[in-house]
Amino acid sequence: MGLHPKGFDLSLSRIRRLLEALGNPHLRMPPVIHVAGTNGKGSVTAFCRALLEAGGLGVHVHTSPHLVRWHERYRIGRKGGRGELVDDTVFADALRRVAEANGGQAITVFEILTAVMFILFSEQPADVAIVEVGLGGRFDATNVIEHPAVSVIMPISLDHQSYLGDRVELIAAEKAGIMKRGHPVVIGHQEYSDARDVLISTAERIGCPVSIYGQDFLAYEEQGRLIYQDEFGLSDLPLPRLPGRHQYANAAAAIRAVKAAGVDVTEAMAEKAMISVEWPGRLQRLVAGKLMAYAPTGAEIWVDGGHNPGAGEVIAEAMAGFEEKQPRPLYLITGMINTKDPVGYFHAFAGLAQEVFTVPIRGTDAALDPVALAQAASDAGLSASPVSAVAEALRAIRDRVLPGETSPRILIGGSLYLVGNVLADNGTPPK
Incomplete structure (x- = not known):
């Protein structure tokens, strides 16, 4: 934090230069679920992780910011079990290698930490990596991911206006920047129709198979149970462990995203995920x-x-x-x-x-x-x-x-x- 500027400097040129010096670890990642949005990014990430781990898969998870320790940004997948926050020695070694590769050139803290994520997730074995965007999407340092298994866009509202614009459709255009031509997109519940329209039109313009909350999938409470529905059928699940009605739509987006990523989500996986999901610091x-x-x-x-x-x-x-x-x-x-x-x-x-x-x-x-x-x-x-x-x-x-x-x-x-x-x-x- 003492060496590098705080905040964000939205550009991909520095992170690309740094990753090139590191041997392009971002090109050797497990299949990636890439998540953007103003609100709900962390919750849908937590639900995706719970679903995949319930299926016995090893899941790397990148989130930001951390709450208490920097290590919280990197959860390392464990096949057949619960992922664990990165080991201190492994984290320190990755940081040292990134610093050496950067060679003292101008770069932000978040870009350094993103490069660390690519090293950790490319060198440790896992079946899937869930990567949460730091800010925006189009110029976020995580957006060097070229072939995501699925891009997920969660609810969009006004935040970070000085970086992303002062209207929801401008912010939506920035978040939509994580979509990649021909790769699946899941659009979570959107309160603002202007934002929703931008996301849908962007996905259609670049040929992405798109799933839209409220149109292609949805979730609601019925008699104390969570009902998830899409064109494949209906699932009768426990209410999510995460409190708040907004979590129903977040859980639905996660189920759809994991399916879009090519994973068969069984009823047993979904049931286990709803009661085991955890996301510190959010209700x-x-x-x-x-x-x-x-x-x-x-x-x-x-x-x-x-x-x-x-x-x-x-x-x-x-x-x-x-x-x-x-x-x-x-x-x-x-x-x-x-x-x-x-x-x-x-x-x-x-x-x-x-x-x-x-x-x-x-x-x-x-x-x-x-x-x-x-x-x-x-x-x-x-x-x-x-x-x-x-x-x-x-x-x-x-x-x-x-x-x-x-x-x-x-x-x-x-x-x-x-x-x-x-x-x-x-x-x-x-x-």
């Missing part, structure tokens, strides 16, 4: 750890790294769903970085959250000041107070709970950086 419930000591007794605590208005809407919908099943007062503990739209994020919680506590974030110089963030929450119609830390916010919530009152539901979120802080402080990092 993850904290049930133990150091921070629990500061919270009200019996409080229900969730962490989620969603950080844009689209994510705010699906998280708020999930919280409203929890409220219907078990009413509790909802409090937010929120930290965000200055490239986001905090008022848009908070709008989704107006009328739902009792109060917001805004906190600073460690590990980034782009964190919004808690006072400014509290003002954004107020602008969205919420009562908000800035505090110095998550522990202080939990204590403040505890002080507000009167004897005999229902213990609250607490959502800590607004940034993956904040979620990383919380999981580290709680002593429960991803494994």
Whole structure:
């Protein structure tokens, strides 16, 4: 991080030069499921991994950013078992080789880390690699993949406008850049028809077999079960372990993507995947750890790294769903970085959250000041107070709970950086 510029410099020339110096490891990858989108990339990646591992396949997984440790970006597949985060020695060796090949030339941190991914995934045996895009698609460093088994585009909304454009159709055009001529494409649920139209027209223009959520496949809840349907038939599955109704469409996109990649998805694989899927920091419930000591007794605590208005809407919908099943007062503990739209994020919680506590974030110089963030929450119609830390916010919530009152539901979120802080402080990092 000290050697290379932070952020993104959207171009493929540097990563291509570096990979050439490394012997082009990206050309020796297992079949790749390439995933882009504004929201849901991580969830569909987690579902794809669960499906493939349920079938006994070895699955490499690349995600970003990490929450606590850099190693989380690289899960190394194990045939017949659960993949494991990269070994420290193997990771260090790959980093050293990439640095030597780069020879001190200008390059971003993400490009270095992407080259590391290609080394790790090309040299370690696996049946499939799932590669999540870092930002955008067309000029993302992962987009040197020439022959994906399938390209997956998840829900698109406004985010990273300074890089990708200020209209959803412009962002969709950038995400569509991962599609490759003649290779299968799966388009997940799209809230915006303009984005959906751009994705479909791009796929059709370059001759990609395309599967569209709501047209070629879909999923819905019926009598406490998840029903997945496509032209091959109907599957009656357990509801996904990942909470929130938005996960039904994410699970459906994963099933379709794995099928499009040429893998036979059996009912047994899908059933096992729904109950075993895991995705840290995304509507993850904290049930133990150091921070629990500061919270009200019996409080229900969730962490989620969603950080844009689209994510705010699906998280708020999930919280409203929890409220219907078990009413509790909802409090937010929120930290965000200055490239986001905090008022848009908070709008989704107006009328739902009792109060917001805004906190600073460690590990980034782009964190919004808690006072400014509290003002954004107020602008969205919420009562908000800035505090110095998550522990202080939990204590403040505890002080507000009167004897005999229902213990609250607490959502800590607004940034993956904040979620990383919380999981580290709680002593429960991803494994």
